[in-house]
Amino acid sequence: MEKIRKFTRDQPEVRRRQLIEATLQCLAELGHAGTSVRAVCARAGVSPGLVTHHFEGIDDLIAAAYAHVGDQVAAMLDEAMADAGGDPLARLRAFIDTSFRAPMLNSDLLQVWLAFWSLVRRDPRIRAIHADIYGGYRRSLEKLVGDIAETRKLNLDVRLAVLGFTAMMDGLWLEYCLDPTTxxxxxxxxxAHGWIDTLIEGGFNHLTRKPAESPAPIG
Structure with missing residues (x-):
């Protein structure tokens, strides 16, 4: 009886996960334009009524799929950094190594990201999820780079340094997934590791922190 209760309790989440996985498959193969309730249900082998039972519609389902992928990627990166130990430099290098290995280097994952990115500007829910995913991504990196800068006594504008780092990482990942023959x-x-070498050698003098402005005189 306890097993039956547990199965019944877990079933809604299992169904949601099934629909999200089917949505990701559709986005990878058909793009956003071809991803519909009918296509997702055909891929999942369920009736369309199941989607409306768990989600408000296809847009809600796609938003849930974006959040799911973001959580998966963050979990892989967090696990790699945790395995690297407490040294921020080792954790940042682990971040790089994981980013350029399977399953992160995956053409299907690229197709899914492209579908999501195409919706960022016009869909407020996707935009909010995007901001949350990349906000967490940058905060994690800012902590690592900030710790490295502090340990090595670097006068570094951490925010700008991380913006440059993430642009480089995204660009390399995107170019490789588009054409791995390049x-x-x-x-x-x-x-990417060369970027870290330049960082720890103090090579980012153009990204030093600006001195705090003096307060305006009173009176």
């Missing part, structure tokens, strides 16, 4: 994953990793 360069290898190992070369992409070497480029």
């Amino acid at each position: 360069f290898t994953a190992e070369e992409a990793s070497r480029i």
Whole structure:
């Protein structure tokens, strides 16, 4: 009886996960334009009524799928950094290594991200999820880079440094997934590790923190 209760209690989440996975498959193969309630249900082998039971519609389902993928990617990166130990430099290098290995380097994942990115500007829910995913991504990196800068006594504008780092990482990942014949994953990793080498050698003098402005005189 306890097993039956547990199955009944877990079933809604299992169904939601099934629909989200089917949505991701549709986005990877058909793009946003081809992803509909009918296509998702056909892929999941369920009736359309199941979607409306768990989600408000296809837009709600796609938003849930975006949040799901963001959580999965964050979990992979967090696990890799945790395995690297407490040294922020080792954790940042683990972040790079994981970013340029399977399952992160995946053409299907690229298709899914492209579908989501195409919706960021016109769909407020997707925009909010995007801001949450990338906000967490940058905060994690700012903590690592900030700790490295503090340990090595670097006068660094951490925010600007991380913006440059994330742009480089996103660009390398995107270019590799679009055309892996241009360069290898190992070369992409070497480029990114070179960024870290430049950082710890104090090579980002153009990104130093500006001195705090003096308060305006009173009276």
